[in-house]
Amino acid sequence: MSAPRPAPLTGALLPPGSTLGILGGGQLGRMIALAAANLGYRSHIYGPDADPPAGQVAAAATIAAYDDEAALAAFAAAVDAVTYEFENVPAATVEFLAARKPVRPGAKALAVAQDRVAEKTFANGRGAATAPFRAVDSRADLDAAVAALGLPAVLKTRRLGYDGKGQAMIRTAADLDAAFAAMKGQPAILEGFVDFTAEISVVAARGVAGDVAVFDPVENRHRHHILDVTIAPAPALPAATALRAQTIAHDFLIALDYVGVLAIEFFVTADGALLVNEMAPRVHNSGHWTIEGAETSQFEQAARAALGLPLGCPLRRGRAVMLNLIGDDAHAHGRLLLAEGAHLHLYGKAEARPGRKMGHVTRVLTDDAVPAEAAIAALRAAVTPSAR
Amino acid sequence: MSAPRPAPLTGALLPPGSTLGILGGGQLGRMIALAAANLGYRSHIYGPDADPPAGQVAAAATIAAYDDEAALAAFAAAVDAVTYEFENVPAATVEFLAARKPVRPGAKALAVAQDRVAEKTFANGRGAATAPFRAVDSRADLDAAVAALGLPAVLKTRRLGYDGKGQAMIRTAADLDAAFAAMKGQPAILEGFVDFTAEISVVAARGVAGDVAVFDPVENRHRHHILDVTIAPAPALPAATALRAQTIAHDFLIALDYVGVLAIEFFVTADGALLVNEMAPRVHNSGHWTIEGAETSQFEQAARAALGLPLGCPLRRGRAVMLNLIGDDAHAHGRLLLAEGAHLHLYGKAEARPGRKMGHVTRVLTDDAVPAEAAIAALRAAVTPSAR
Incomplete structure (x- = not known):
């Protein structure tokens, strides 16, 4: 209409309207699909389970096994790039798809993250300590x-x-x-055995052009081996330790020629040492706070990276606390919708089985008046009033 | 598992997993569906157009005419509540559906908003001036x-x-x-003819329990009769005028026994008078800034109201500017993804026809260092570099 448009920034950038293939149809795939939709992209879910939560918000879903080559070939033909929501995708599946369409993160990162020995050997090789x-x-x-x-x-x-x-x-x-x-x-x-004083994690991303965006380290607290609470940024973490954790994440992204979101869990010991515990080559439960708490969410970063787009700004909008809703906790949704500052996310799962991740709730704190612990207590009271 | 759960807050509250029916499959329906999904609800789109943008993010879509009673009956049977993204839904369609499932907002508000004479007569009857x-x-x-x-x-x-x-x-x-x-x-x-100095709008919502949430008044600027820019809050608007606009919105919601999101456009004249121009019984382009700029977006309010849930907090997170992306503007997506503070939204429309709303971009300003006009200029420069 007016001036001629300049050419796109990079040939790798998939245009809006392109389709992101997502292996796995749980809550992580669902939130990646929602983020991709905000940017104007379609999603196509692939996985073996009927009625996947992510399928409710995707333009298409294929219900098939990870070794069904006919279904995989049709999926590859229907999408423009592929990512995944869990690290246990069979290597053969990724190999089959990668021969047809870009798969991000790639096979190298997946191989390292799928095997605890390979993971720790890799970390030690990069100079990062482990147990x-x-x-x-x-x-x-x-x-x-x-x-x-x-x-x-x-x-x-x-x-x-x-x-x-x-x-x-x-x-x-x-x-x-x-x-x-x-x-x-x-x-x-x-x-x-590691006698740690805190568990922290860093979620970071790298784009196809090599751009890196690292979220602030957060503290994670577990119940029954399942993430219960995340606090962003990790309170009482010395600045040098926080920077060290972010630097390790940055280094791992480069070393693995990584494209996508990478989560690294660390133990912090009593003497201040930082030990890499686990890596996840995907968006991570400890990054859910970024939906409201950061300029760009981990899910948008995952979509951007997989689609060949530049990453967004990872800066925090304040402090944030995130409480997982496990099993029956989700029945508190009526009260959580009214809880001060609460942003409720439910995952579209039909049955609230014990131990099942049904949703989460995030509160962003933009001034120092409310301590993180008080915000957590208030959310927990909304989940279980009798615990007050 | 632990203490028994208390009963839900209200019988009207539809439980997560319920399905929200949305008449109209454009960008407004799409953004309502995305908001409903975040809360754990399914959406079912209904409309005559093939491949509706909202259908890409909904669990189901029915492509049928608004007078197709068989399709409407099946739609009503498949959903738990109905809302709409545009005010020109035929009254007979709403009547047919309302006999089967809750339709929010209801027929009364729709009748007023569909007819410019009824709209102005209603406004004058409530003591609000019009042209x-x-x-x-x-x-x-x-x-x-x-x-x-x-x-x-x-x-x-x-x-x-x-x-x-x-x-x-x-x-x-x-x-x-x-x-x-x-x-x-x-x-x-x-x-x-009204010689106005500014056009402002107020987006407000009312829930089934009578709870009301009113966003701050914003200023709107048009190009070729299409919304170009929204600035939140409306700059240079006297506090008394802002409060008067919000009070009118609050009054209209009560008077119409309204459930849902209502947008009211006003003219502000040189002598400070406030004239109601138009009402829209739905989410509104001038409320898109609320996705990042408010604690709860207008789309989440629309979903909450239609589903019988309590409304969320409408407070701003800062100042915000929103720039519509019309036609070819959407081709700037690569630069907009990199523009400072920019949150890009594209609507999944295949063809960038002149005058077509393809997307929008919002920037939230959390301190006073960046004037709204400078933020708009920066976004516009990303859309059309040659205009710099």
Whole structure:
């Protein structure tokens, strides 16, 4: 109409109206799809489960197994780029899709994050400390590992663990047989016990052009091995430790030639050491606060990265607290809609099973008048009035 | 698991997982569906157009005419409550649906807002001033109306007008024939010309329990009869005028026994008078800034009201500017993704036709360092670099 338009900034940038393929149809895929929609993009969900929560907000959904090559080929043909909401996507699935369309993050990051031994070896190779560990493939390996690391220690499957699943605490030699049996013959890892004072995490992103955006470190508190509360920024974390955690995230993104969102969980020990605990090559529960609490959410960063767009600004809009709604907690939605400052998110899951992540609620604090602990207590009181 | 849960706050509250029916599948319906999804609800879009933008983010879409009773009956059976994204829904459609499921806002508000004479008569009846007006059903009516109101004046169809469509300016008697012919025999209204200094609007909401939430008045600037820029709050608006505009919105909500989001456009005249120009019984382009700029967006308020939930807090998070992206403007998305503070929204429309609303971009200003005009200029420069 008026002046001619300049060319797009980069050939990699997928134009609005393009379709983002998302492997996995749970709440993380759902929130990525919502963020992509805000930017004018369609989403296409792929996964084996009927009526995926993410399918309710996506332009298309394919219900098929991860090894169904006909379905995968049709999915690849229908989308313009692929990302995933969970790190246990079979490597063969990613390989099949990556031959057809960009898959972001790529296979290299996925391979590292899928295996606890590879993950810790990678971290140590980058100069980042972890708990001491040994690979355990046999009962003899376990005995040798215990001799090397001492007790207590934690035995974990190398793959497919989450929310405390596939883990066994070993306090004394009497626990060894049961712990080894609990691995059900899968390759395992023994991790030396870490006496930490806080668990923190950093969520960071890297775009196709190499741009990096790192959110502030947050503190995470768990209940029954499931994330309960996130506080942003992590309170009482020394500035040098916060910067060190962000620097590690930045370095990992570069080292893995990463495109997408990466979450790194750390232990902070009593003497101030920072130990990498786990990495997730995806958006992360500890980043949910960014929807209201940051200029750009982790979900928008994931969509931008996968679609070849530049990343957005990761700065905080204030302090934030996030409370997970597990199982029956979601029944408090009526009160949470009225709770001061509360931003309620429910995930569209039909059945509130115990331990199931049904939603979360975030409050952003823009002045110092309300301590984070008081904000958490107020949200918790809305979830369970009898606990007051 | 622990203490027994108290009963829900109100029987009217539809539980998460319920389905919100939305008449109309454009960008407003799309943004209501996205807001409903954040709260854990499904959306079902209904409208005659293929591939509606809102359908890309809804659990279901019915493509059918507004007078297709079989399709409407199936739609009513599939949803738990109904709202709409545009005021020109046929009254018979709303009546048909309202006999089956709650329709919010209701038929009364829709009837008032669909007819410019009814709208102004209602406003005057509530003590709110409007431009002087006369109903015009014949050429003789027009002559009498011009004699009463003087020239210049504007002749408009009573129904179905938007973005300047169905309007004819009458500057001299020589314009009368053409203006009357432009109405094509439809019932019309002659409005006395108003020499205004600013156009402002108030977006407000009322819930099923009678709770009211009113956003701050904003200033709107148009180009070619289409909204170009919104500034929140309206700069240079005297506090008494702002309060008067909000009070009128509050009063209208009560008087109409309204449930949902109502937008009221006002003219502010040189002597500080406030004249009601138009009402829209729905979310409004001048409320798009609320997505990032307010604690609760107008879209979430619309979803909450329609679903029987309590309204959220309407307070601003700062000042905000919103720039509409019309036609080719949307091609600037690559630069807008990088523009400082810019939150880009594109609506999933395939074709960037001239005059078509393709998206919008909002920037929230949390301190006074950046004037609103500078923020608008920066966004405009990102849309059209050659205009710098």
